Amino acid sequence: MSPQDLFNRGLREDGHRPDEARRWYLLAIETGHPVAAQRAAFNLALIEDERGRLDEARHWYGRAATPRAMFNLGVLEDCCGDTQAARRCYTLAIESGHTEAGPRAMFNLGLLEDREGRPEQARAHFLQAVRSGHEEASARAISRLA
Numbered sequence: 001m002s003p004q005d006l007f008n009r010g011l012r013e014d015g016h017r018p019d020e021a022r023r024w025y026l027l028a029i030e031t032g033h034p035v036a037a038q039r040a041a042f043n044l045a046l047i048e049d050e051r052g053r054l055d056e057a058r059h060w061y062g063r064a065a066t067p068r069a070m071f072n073l074g075v076l077e078d079c080c081g082d083t084q085a086a087r088r089c090y091t092l093a094i095e096s097g098h099t100e101a102g103p104r105a106m107f108n109l110g111l112l113e114d115r116e117g118r119p120e121q122a123r124a125h126f127l128q129a130v131r132s133g134h135e136e137a138s139a140r141a142i143s144r145l146a
Helices: 003-013 018-031 036-050 054-064 067-079 083-096 101-115 119-132 135-145
Strands: none
16 A cells, blocks of 8 residues: 555544544554655644644654644644743744745744733734735734734
8 A cells, every 4th residue: 555545544534533543644654755654644643632642742743844733833832831842833834934834823923922021022923924915814913913
């Protein structure tokens, strides 16, 4: 079975049989295929995150290392109170230039800076999110700037 086939089997099980999806994702990851393994690691991280297995989720988000994975890892770290790790993850998502993860990370980094009492840095990130043109991040940032 090809790495993509293994990943696809995981997708078919995802949502209703997470243990079975997990098994297929692990097989896809073991192949080392650059695309299928990365996608499987991201989906496996989502499963672990939903189950509250945060150490496992961290591991698989890190292994996936995509902009979306870095954004999600930033959210996880932020929720766990590790703002330094969250800041690093959000920054990686922003620096990637990803059109979805980047603007959302800009907004979340603005929230983080605001919570930490750095209104000027927060404002800069909110403005960056507005300038990104991303519909959701821009709208949310505008409401924070008002």
